[in-house]
Amino acid sequence: MALKNPIGIRYLSGPRLRRAVVAGAYRVIGSSDILDRINVFPVADSDTGKNMSATMWTVLQGLRGCRALSVGEVAGIVAEAALRGARGNSGVIMAQFFQGLAEGLAGERRVEIRGLARALGQAAARARQALACPQEGTILSAISAFAVRAEELAERLGDFVPVLREGLSAAREAVRRSRDILPALREAGVVDAGALGFLRFLEGIVHYISTGEVEEVRRTGPSPQSPQVKVRFNPASISFRYCTECTVKGKELPIQRIKAALSELGDSVVVAGSPSFLHLHVHTNTPARVLELARGFGKTAAEKVDDMWAEHAEAYGGPKQGHIALLVDTSCDLPDHLLTRYRIQIVPLRVRLGDAEYRDRVELTPRAFYERIRGVETSGTSQPPPSDFLEAFEKLGRAFQHVVALVLAADLSGTWNAARIAAEELKGEGIDVEVVDTGTLSAGLGLCTWAAARGAEAGLDPRQVVQLAREAAARVRFWVGLPDLSPLGRSGRVPWVAGWLSGRLRVGFVVSVGQGRIQPVAPAWGVRGLLSRIVSLAVEPLGEMRRPAAIIPHASATGVAEALAGKITECCHTGRLELHIVDASPALGVHAGLGAFGVALLDMGWAEGRIAELKGRG
Template sequence: MISIAYLDGRRLSRAVIAGAYFVSERAEPLNKINVFPVPDGDTGSNLAATLQKIAAGIARLRERHVRRMCQALADEALGGARGNSGAILAQFFSGLCEGLPDRPRVSTRDFGAAALSAAESAYHAIARPVEGTILTVIRDWARRVSERARDVPDFAEILPDSLKEAKRSLENTPKQMKALQKAGVVDAGAQGFVYLLEGIVRYVRDAARRSLPPVPPEEVRAAVFDRTPESILFRFCTEALLEGDSIDRDALRREAALTGDSVVIAGGATRVRVHVHTNEPEKLFETLARFGEIAQTKIEDMRSQHETRFDRNRAERVGIVTDSTCDLPAAMFEELNIGMVPVRVLFGSENYLDKVTLTPAEFYARFAVTDVAPKTSQPPPADFTQVYRFVSGHHGSIVSIHLSKALSGTYQAAVVGARPIENTAFEHVNSRNASVGLGLVVRAAAEAAASGRPFAEVVGIARNAADRVKVFIAMPTLKHVVRGGRVPRGKGMLAKLLGILPVLAITPKGTAEPVARARGFDGALRKMMRLLEEAARAGDGKGSRFGVAHSDAAELAERLSREIRDRHPESDVMICECGPALGAHGGPGAVAVAVLP
């Protein structure tokens, strides 16, 4: 293992991203052991979502100043924190930032002092701290880091050693909390923090390698506890992001504690994340409004979550999974409970997870300033297994719908990834499509599943939609497809010389082929819209669904959607941004239109 004498912004960023990914792979095992503060089975999901938001936010930064990077990390954590453990983690990072000296690099001693600050800050975020939780493990880990940092100047030695102390503290949590001892598990939030440290240590140990070897999540025994929803005293997990000037966190904590329990107040004087379990969310929001402006809210019914987790209807529910080449509005993935497996995006030797550690906006910003042609690769089967394992915990069957087999090996990776999953029926659907066309197919299947349609019907709806959907694509230039090797350089030069651009379509076989040519981008757009109109006429003219996807071209997408609405006022038109996996080939300015007649 290499020696690490200092920590700067880039090293901090890479380590946290590695840790975040390690936790995300283990979300479902954490959900299984979720007992405290309520057994609603979402600690793993919440920690993973919080850390993915952090990773996505800092992945695009090139900040080498460690405190400034840590501040960015803390800001992302505060804005994206979910659940009790997510809010505590946000305050941990905030305290870590406050404890770091204002220098580009820090030593192990500096980091040890900051770790103690982070632990103290995490404790202060809680109205009624409880031992045997993530707080205890954070404190024990921080003390060990600080103790070793007095004599050891090497992060590569301190981090593995302090991980051992964190694991020892974790194993002790059932002795500190009767609920854990009775359930036969360790604390889920504390285990999540240990996973974060483990991912970081693994990254440090394997930093010399270009890619990290996969470590499959270990099998865990589910917690044993009272499975009646009525055992949950406060029904709603309620969160808010509060903004203002000089927010009095102590007064806010006292007021919030009057409305429920599991109160976490994370953040600083101008921005605060509030987490409370309560029976009166609106009353809580009224209280918060007296302290500042409410910028964000979230309410989850924990009794409903509990019922969903343990009810006897699992076998009847159908889960939907796709890959990140599926372009849909971001909110729709959550509304329709669609599982998504990210494709890999590579800028040289840097590896990102599409729409997870690299958002579309970040991708196009990076695309604009680099000469390196971005590339994509299919997810490994293990990534599908991870998502399938989570979805199968709540659904007896899964319909997995993916990018055309003719364009990628993603479909086959999904088939292989399903093999380790037991007691779950699977159907894999080759959409023979991509981007917003795949999105329309997935949306149709997800809506059918959400309405309670049986497995066979959902499969039929997905296959029928895949047969009918039509997609057309136009690009303002061929230079990106030439640079990526999709079009021979000679053909690209000739097209540029003549000012000719193609309109592409996804064929019934699932390949992308030119179906029209035009002079200039405006001409290509006109031909694309004529082809879309012809495809729409194949339906009954009513109730057709349309989609417009764009690569960093929001104004153009809005213009095209207005044109569609003018011609089809009774139809549904959705707009979304193409993810990095497809934006890498079409480049900025490309648009795709689709119709499901």
């Protein structure tokens, strides 16, 4: 029989905790629609309700059939289920809250209110620690307000009911204030969806401890007084396209190092769990790199990649917000942190390994490509279909006034033509797209993209950014050392006979890449010979550069790339060299062969001066 009046509760047992969590979970699930509707921060993609509900369903499944009597054991079951099944930013933070609660209640058979309050304080701290960049006005503020108020009252009140009720009031006030803290919420006229989800969880618990009732799942929806959500279609606000998640199992997982590594690849980084089991969440433009990084730390599972562009486009529509969007194909070898910093979007080339095909950098990283290529008889790359460029141009065109696409050499691939066809199709739709044939690829394309990104950041107009990119591409010096020419011979980039002879005689070649051509420069025997020849070619250009930038791509040749980096550094006497080593795009590696390496150079001092000149003319 349900109790209609508040009941005094002096201790919390395992069964009571289980029923309380079930009550809270049902309240969150029943609020899914309103949480989706007000989802604005950090990305307006209308999925907070779905994600928090999915997290709570896994908790309910974990508790199904649970007969544990100790509060510590039940808390552990809840945390484990939440970490395995968490979805989205707020779902993973909730999982970390449960993890902290489980740690605080570990070994306890039952607990009084003071013990629970201490565990709540630990849970709030752990939730905050999970984020690379904690943000007030979010679910974190609601969790902290609840925990702080509970700790304040627990010392003088021995009853769970008034303490949790007052904690609920504090959390409700934190949710209300979220609108004043975050500009995005204030503009939309809503509170934070994740914070409201946590509040709904608490409401379910307090309703249960006050009445003894666990509400059935139902859609609560917004109240008639709820303001109209004012959200504009603005893909420009989504700097990182893919919401990427997975779990990692291992021993002594370095949580802070993982968090820092993910921060190099995107934002909204959440790392929840313990040193033996983690749930990772990040918004990124290179999901394959995120998953590869995770696999380097332990055994991964529950890998998930959601396209937030598509989710945002499905929910909203509106005017253009940004000025210039830069886009490249994935033959571009630019370090991940620079792609991240300049918000450069990508269109993936297709990569073939045997009968399987992957989207480069989205489904397979270059490093994984080189690991797998040894086990297949055939491999290759192909251009993206025009539809891939069309989709990217349309989505960027809704948010940006201009789109500049920098693509690999038209004489080396059909990628430029695919991009051109897509751009032509959009001419009558008011989407301004300029497709630039850079005449290069790999690190050469990376350097001219870097220069263009700096120009766009400095405020150049689209015509000037395109001009800067073309001039930079013409000035890039790019040499690649090939163990032999047979891969180029098979692909038709050099005469077949030259490739065959090179393979038979084991003669390597240094080739130059640029102006739409791959040209043999000089033969060399062995890796040392190739390395020495490339360094000798780089000495003179380096001496003429005020602020040289160098990118060293390699096809599974890390040691040689590091040796080349050392030699290039020795040759540079300005003290202003910026050098990066990257895994070469499969677009280069397939034709250059395993073990290939190279260096591309561009004077960023020239780029800075040219940007200033162009701005002066504007």
